[in-house]
Amino acid sequence: xxxxxxxxxxxxxxxxxxxxxxxxxxxxxxxxxxxxxxxxxxxxxxxxxxxxxxxxxxxxxxxxxxxxxxxxxxxxxxxxxxxxxxxxxxxxxxxxxxxxxxxxxxxxxxxxxxxxxxxxxxxxxxxxxxxxxxxxxxxxxxxxxxxxxxxxxxxxxxxxxxxxxxxxxxxxxxxxxxxxxxxxxxxxxxxxxxxxxxxxxxxxxxxxxxxxxxxxxxxxxxxxxxxxxxxxxxxxxxxxxxxxxxxxxxxxxxxxxxxxxxxxxxxxxxxxxxxxxxxxxxxxxxxxxxxxxxxxxxxxxxxxxxxxxxxxxxxxxxxxxxxxxxxxxxxxxxxx
Numbered sequence: 562x563x564x565x566x567x568x569x570x571x572x573x574x575x576x577x578x579x580x581x582x583x584x585x586x587x588x589x590x591x592x593x594x595x596x597x598x599x600x601x602x603x604x605x606x607x608x609x610x611x612x613x614x615x616x617x618x619x620x621x622x623x624x625x626x627x628x629x630x631x632x633x634x635x636x637x638x639x640x641x642x643x644x645x646x647x648x649x650x651x652x653x654x655x656x657x658x659x660x661x662x663x664x665x666x667x668x669x670x671x672x673x674x675x676x677x678x679x680x681x682x683x684x685x686x687x688x689x690x691x692x693x694x695x696x697x698x699x700x701x702x703x704x705x706x707x708x709x710x711x712x713x714x715x716x717x718x719x720x721x722x723x724x725x726x727x728x729x730x731x732x733x734x735x736x737x738x739x740x741x742x743x744x745x746x747x748x749x750x751x752x753x754x755x756x757x758x759x760x761x762x763x764x765x766x767x768x769x770x771x772x773x774x775x776x777x778x779x780x781x782x783x784x785x786x787x788x789x790x791x792x793x794x795x796x797x798x799x800x801x802x803x804x805x806x807x808x809x810x811x812x813x814x815x816x817x818x819x820x821x822x823x824x825x826x827x828x829x830x831x832x833x834x835x836x837x838x839x840x841x842x843x844x845x846x847x848x849x850x851x852x853x854x855x856x857x858x859x860x861x862x863x864x865x866x867x868x869x870x871x872x873x874x875x876x877x878x879x880x881x882x883x884x885x886x887x888x889x890x891x892x893x894x895x896x897x
Contacts, residue, residue: 697725697753
């Protein structure tokens with residue numbers, strides 16, 4: 562009983578292996594290159610190679626004819642070759658590839674001109690008209706084109722040369738993704754129906770890093786006397802210092818953003834009114850940032866000094882502060 566079972570299993574394994582080997586051999590035979598599939602005369606004569614490929618196509622061996630036409634298309638600029646590439650792709654139900662081949666055939670026919678390829682151009686246009694009812698097209702463009710970016714359509718990178726031109730796709734839901742340095746990524750779902758067309762205009766939104774919060778450091782480890790005029794004035798000065806530093810951070814970021822915009826849009830200098838207005842704003846932001854920095858440093862140092870003196874000195878003192886747009890003047894009168 563065991564011997565019979567073992568023989569049956571071995572026979573089944575042998576049959577499966579033989580079937581697998583036959584499939585591999587058949588696939589390898591169909592994967593011959595165009596040059597090896599053509600006859601020696603056809604390999605040396607493009608016209609003979611084209612005639613042989615047409616004969617194979619009409620005999621119904623599309624899988625063998627297609628690589629012959631593709632090879633001829635790579636070595637010649639014949640609209641007729643591209644026409645038959647499209648026919649082969651249609652037979653294989655590769656409609657997008659067929660659309661691409663027929664479009665190339667029309668372009669080559671127009672470039673070469675004359676009446677020689679008029680029939681070829683007409684035939685390609687007829688097939689394109691049929692395919693346009695079954696396929697869809699999507700045009701992707703940018704409101705403002707960034708310096709470094711990547712666009713993907715359904716996970717595949719879109720060549721920059723294709724942006725702004727219709728891209729032929731199958732009907733259905735498509736995913737458009739875009740990334741750029743220093744900008745938030747973009748993701749859009751675009752539904753398309755058969756025969757439909759859509760134009761998608763993308764705009765990147767710049768990422769602004771939040772300013773780091775200022776952490777106030779303790780000025781004194783010991784207890785301060787809140788009733789001392791010097792201590793109160795020191796706290797006021799320290800508060801002015803914090804406001805000044807905050808003004809410096811905000812105005813500085815605005816000035817830098819304006820400068821980067823002008824450098825990007827007008828690397829050689831701007832002369833129009835809009836950009837001159839931006840330059841004026843940038844100069845104002847820079848001035849405000851400088852004043853804020855000076856006020857922040859002076860206020861922080863003065864506040865720390867006054868609080869320290871108010872705590873460590875026991876005798877009465879009379880501090881005063883004089884703030885003007887041009888300077889910050891602080892006086893301290895007392896005995897030490």
